Amino acid sequence: MNKLRYIFPNAFTSLNFMLGVFAICWATGSFDTITAPGTDYIRMSAYFILLCVLFDKLDGFAARLVNASSEFGAQFDSLADLIAFGIAPAFCIFYTYRGFAPNWFQSHFALLIVVFSIYVLCAAMRLAKYNAMDSDTYHHHFSGVPSTFAGAINAITIVFFKSRGLFDGAESAALYLPVAILFVTGILMVSPLFLPKLQPRKNKLFNTAQAVLIVITYFCAFFFVTDTIPFLYEYLLLLVGGYLVIGLAIGLINRKKIIAEAKAEKEKAA
Template sequence: MSPLHEDISRESTAATSGDGRLASRDLGRIRRRRRAASVLPTLLTLGNAICGFAAIHYAAKPISDTPFGWSTLTVAGALIFLGMFFDAIDGSVARLTRSTSDIGAQLDSLADVITFGVAPAFMTLRLISHYYGPAGELTILGPADSAYAKVLWAVAAFYMCCTALRLARFNAEVRSAKEEDHLYFKGLPSPGAGGTVASLIVLHQHLLHETPGIEGGLAFARLAALGIPFVTIVVAFAMISNIRYQHFSNRVLRARRGFQSLLKIVLPVIIAIWWPVQALAAGFVIYALSGPVMAVFRRDPASRTDAP
C-alpha cells in the first residue's frame, strides 16, 4: 500500500470510530482527498498534451530569438522535453494513488501522439522550410510546392503515422506479467523517437547560435538541416519495428546497487552539466541506435561465448 493510501486508511478508521456526525464529516473530507489525488495523474497527462500543443505553436512562429535568448524551435524542443517529464511520472502517480484506468492509458497515448508525433514532425517541416522554402519565415513547405517539398511533407506525415501506429500497437498488445516484459519495449518508444528528432533540432539551433558570422556557417546550417528528415525516417521505422529496446527507467530502478551502476548514472549527469544540449542529443541518438546494435550482437554467433 502506498504511503498516501496508508494515511487515508488510518484517517478513515479514526473517523468511523467517532460519533456519527464527526465521522460523516471526516469521511467526506477523506473522499474529497481521494478524488483530488485521483485527478492528479490526468492533469499530468493533459500537461503532456498541452506541452505538445505549445511546441507546435512556437514552431509555427518565425525562427528568431525569443526574449530569453532561445530560438522559437529551441523553445518548442524544450516544451517537448517538459511533456516527456509529465509522461514519465503520470503513470507512477496513477499507481501511487491507485487511480489507474483504461481511460487514463488511452488518454496518455493520445497525448503522446501530439507531443512525440505531431510536434517533432512539424518542427522538422519548420526547420527545412526556413532554409529551403520560397519564403522561409512565412510559409511551411507542403504537397502543393516543389517535388522536394512533397517528399519532405510525406516524411513528416509518415513519422506522425508511425507514432500513432506505435502507440496503438502498444495499447492493443496483451502484456504478460513476466519481469522481462517490463524491461524491454518492442520498437523504439515514441518519447525516444520524438526526443531524438527534437534534440537534434535543438542542437542545430544551439550550434547556429554559438557560431554566428563564421564563414560558411549558413551553408553548414543548411546542410545539417538536410540530415534531420533522414533521421526522422529512421526513427519512424524503428518505432514500428520489432526491435527490442531497453526500458531505461525500469532498468535503472531494478539494477543492483553497485559501483558500476552508480557510475552509469553519475557520469552522464556530469557530462550533461557541462554540455547539456550536446549530451541530450547524444543520449537520444545512442538510445535510438542501441536497439539495432544489440540486435546485431544477439544474432552474431561470434559475439556469443560457447559453453565448454
C-alpha cells in the same frame, strides 16, 4: 471521493498534453506576437518537447502512488504522447525548413510531406500497438523504439543542426540529414527490434552509473533553452543516440531469448 484520486495522475497527463500543444504553437510561430524580439521559436518548441520527455513518467508514477490506474488514463496518456512526441517534433522540423531554408523547402516539399506523414503515422501506430499488445508482454524491453526517445532525438537534432549553421547553406547536402533522422526514427518506432528498458539491474555499479546519467540528463534538459552549458546539444545527442544504437544492438543479439522469455511468462500466467 474515490474518483477524486484519478485527478492527480490525469493532471500530469494534461500537463504533457498541453506542453505538446504549446510546442506546436512555438514551432508554427503562433507565439511570435507575445514574445521578445529575437526569441528562437524552434528551440522553444524543442524545449517544450523535452519537458514532455522529462515529465512523461510522472502520470504513471502518480497513478501507482494513489492506486488510480485506469483504462481512461492509459488512453489519455497515449493521446498526449502522440501530440508531444509524434506531431510536435514533426511540426518543429517542418517549420524549421519552412522558415530557415525556404528555397529548399519549396523544392523538396513533397519529400518533407511524405516523411512528415510517415513519422506521425508511425508514432500513432506505435502507441496503439503498445496499448493493444505490448504493454504487458515485455517487462524488460521495449518492442520498437518508444515515441518518447524518437521525439527527443528529433527535437535535439533540429536545434543542434540549426545552431551549427546547417540552414545557412541553402543547397547543402547536409540538409537531408534531419529529414533522414525523422524518417529512420519513425520506422524504428514500429520496427520489431527490442530496446532494453532503463530499470534497475543486478549490477550495482551499472545502476549507480545509470542513475547518475539520468540525473545529469534531466539537469541538462531543463537548461536546454539557455546557452549556459557548453556542448549541451552534443552531450544529449550522444547519450540518447548511444543508448538507442547500443540498446538496439543488444536487443538484436538477444532477440530469440527475449521472445522465448516473454512466451514462457505468458504460458506461466495462463
